[in-house]
Amino acid sequence: MKILRKWSRILHRDIGYFFIGTTLIYAISGIALNHMSDWNPNYSVTIKNFNTDLNLKNSTNVKKNILILLDKVDSRKNYKKHYYPNNNKLKIFLKGGSSIVVNVNKGFGTAEYLRKRPLIFETNYLHYNPNRIWTWFSDAFAVALILFAITSFFMVKGKKGITGRGGIYTALGFLIPILFLIFFM
Numbered sequence: 001m002k003i004l005r006k007w008s009r010i011l012h013r014d015i016g017y018f019f020i021g022t023t024l025i026y027a028i029s030g031i032a033l034n035h036m037s038d039w040n041p042n043y044s045v046t047i048k049n050f051n052t053d054l055n056l057k058n059s060t061n062v063k064k065n066i067l068i069l070l071d072k073v074d075s076r077k078n079y080k081k082h083y084y085p086n087n088n089k090l091k092i093f094l095k096g097g098s099s100i101v102v103n104v105n106k107g108f109g110t111a112e113y114l115r116k117r118p119l120i121f122e123t124n125y126l127h128y129n130p131n132r133i134w135t136w137f138s139d140a141f142a143v144a145l146i147l148f149a150i151t152s153f154f155m156v157k158g159k160k161g162i163t164g165r166g167g168i169y170t171a172l173g174f175l176i177p178i179l180f181l182i183f184f185m
Helices: 002-018 020-034 062-073 120-127 132-152 165-184
Strands: 043-051 079-086 089-094 099-103 108-116
Touching (some): 062 079, 062 089, 062 108
Antiparallel strands (some): 043 108, 079 089, 099 108
């Protein structure tokens, strides 16, 4: 039992150090993704309202007027394309996922700017398993988490270990998800 305890500590410690970064990535993005109904975890959104007297109704010179509008509201360099979702509205797509919607009859417009949230955007990208290599790495991380759980059984002995207080905490750790499934599924 002493050798099992020794190797459990070594594995728990060394694998733990190796996966500290990955643990933080999944923890930060997990919190962000858990609250998607409260906010956009990938982008911050800024709204800017404006008025214009330019003729933006569907005509031959509309693109020229759109570029003039962009000089005032954003930058003509960001123009991608435009279309009319209906007779009253013009939607202009900008680089980076931002867009502008203009009521062509009243001249009232709204620009919506999307900006990537630093650090959180990248952690969410990894959380979604973007490619096969990352999937293999995250599978290795999942195996490491299983090893963390198993080795923790053997790290502490006595009344603070798995046969004492540690066993109570372990039972609660299983009971809470089971109760959640029973009551909310």
